[in-house]
Amino acid sequence: MSLFNVYPLFNITPIEGKDVYIFDKNGTKYLDLYGGHAVISIGHSHPKYVKNISEQVAKLGFYSNSIQNPLQEKLSNKLEEMSGCKDYELFLCNSGAEANENALKLASFHTNKSKVVAFKNGFHGRTSAAVATTDNPKIIAPINAQQEVEILELGDLKALEKSLSKNNVCAVIIEFIQGVGGLDESTAEFYEGIDQLCKKYNTCFIADEVQSGFGRTGDFFAFQKYKVTPDIISIAKGMGNGFPIGGILIHPSIKASFGLLGTTFGGNHLACAASLTVLEVIEKERLMENVKEISNYFSEKAKTIKALKVIKGRGLMLGLEFDFPIAELRKKLIYDHKIFTGSAKNSNLLRILPPLTIKKIHIDVFFDALQKEVSNNQ
Ligand SMILES: Cc1ncc(COP(=O)(O)O)c(C=O)c1O
Numbered sequence: 001m002s003l004f005n006v007y008p009l010f011n012i013t014p015i016e017g018k019d020v021y022i023f024d025k026n027g028t029k030y031l032d033l034y035g036g037h038a039v040i041s042i043g044h045s046h047p048k049y050v051k052n053i054s055e056q057v058a059k060l061g062f063y064s065n066s067i068q069n070p071l072q073e074k075l076s077n078k079l080e081e082m083s084g085c086k087d088y089e090l091f092l093c094n095s096g097a098e099a100n101e102n103a104l105k106l107a108s109f110h111t112n113k114s115k116v117v118a119f120k121n122g123f124h125g126r127t128s129a130a131v132a133t134t135d136n137p138k139i140i141a142p143i144n145a146q147q148e149v150e151i152l153e154l155g156d157l158k159a160l161e162k163s164l165s166k167n168n169v170c171a172v173i174i175e176f177i178q179g180v181g182g183l184d185e186s187t188a189e190f191y192e193g194i195d196q197l198c199k200k201y202n203t204c205f206i207a208d209e210v211q212s213g214f215g216r217t218g219d220f221f222a223f224q225k226y227k228v229t230p231d232i233i234s235i236a237k238g239m240g241n242g243f244p245i246g247g248i249l250i251h252p253s254i255k256a257s258f259g260l261l262g263t264t265f266g267g268n269h270l271a272c273a274a275s276l277t278v279l280e281v282i283e284k285e286r287l288m289e290n291v292k293e294i295s296n297y298f299s300e301k302a303k304t305i306k307a308l309k310v311i312k313g314r315g316l317m318l319g320l321e322f323d324f325p326i327a328e329l330r331k332k333l334i335y336d337h338k339i340f341t342g343s344a345k346n347s348n349l350l351r352i353l354p355p356l357t358i359k360k361i362h363i364d365v366f367f368d369a370l371q372k373e374v375s376n377n378q
Pocket residue numbers: 095096097098100123124125126175179180208209210211212236237
């Protein structure tokens with residue numbers, strides 16, 4: 001049976017990872033500034049992660065959500081402590097799209113309304129409601145297009161109020177820093193305005209922190225730079241360091257009832273062991289402080305690249321925008337310099353999403369390579 005051909009692939013076969021490096025089948029070493037798409041938070045094969053997952057699978061890998069699972073409680077308590085999101089409740093699932101799907105469904109149950117407002121260039125995943133709120137017609141099938149969604153310009157509070165005042169909107173969903181769309185971020189006035197309007201019109205405010213959460217921006221969540229209280233916060237990616245796990249943090253004003261949400265695999269023992277280890281390592285190794293320090297260092301080094309138009313993003317969720325398409329540059333970085341980077345919907349933007357353990361020496365290696373390639377291009 002051949003594989004359903006939906007992914008354009010680089011001709012590289014990683015078989016091993018160690019911290020910020022991956023190694024292919026020929027033993028070639030690559031610097032990972034892509035983190036497997038913002039997923040690797042505490043570094044590849046972190047020894048504590050390997051130990052805890054191995055020990056857990058040897059004891060009990062999975063049982064359904066019909067029994068007591070103290071690991072889920074341990075994870076939710078640790079998450080509350082580290083995120084500072086006091087009194088929120090946690091529902092666990094398996095991916096970012098699933099987290100947003102549950103967030104939107106819950107908002108609709110809670111408000112008894114069905115329309116969703118999302119923003120231009122936003123990405124929220126590929127499941128039914130989540131993909132309908134994603135600004136990319138190419139990935140929206142007719143079955144998804146039945147959802148009632150309005151896509152607004154980022155920053156347009158007037159249009160938002162016009163939409164919410166019709167009283168049929170269950171949720172406003174937003175990435176505080178856009179990932180796939182190209183690292184755009186609006187103003188405090190805008191985000192705080194959304195918060196106020198959602199409260200005024202009984203609409204749930206959903207912060208999609210799937211990519212920006214778990215310390216990637218230097219704060220636990222990207223929204224924490226602003227005075228906002230989201231009703232639902234969706235998480236995934238860095239949460240499991242590669243182990244599939246997602247979730248939503250739910251404000252106490254939204255009440256649970258049996259059967260409202262549910263999943264077979266969500267919150268299983270192995271996934272909880274993985275995510276708990278991620279939180280413990282972020283804390284013990286002070287990775288959020290490292291994110292801030294390396295991010296500042298990165299921005300300073302970026303100033304030396306003359307061809308660079310603008311540096312976007314926060315923490316270790318960064319984008320370098322050039323005035324030319326970066327596809328060839330990205331290939332050169334991978335094949336000639338053995339450095340993984342990411343791309344975005346904006347074809348001139350190179351994305352940098354490394355493990356949060358990255359050090360200055362790795363940033364130096366990247367800028368040496370970039371300097372060579374962009375000066376070769378001029
Ligand atoms: C902001 C954001 N939300 C949701 C998703 C979907 O997550 P997943 O691919 O785990 O379903 C992504 C994935 O890139 C994302 O960046």
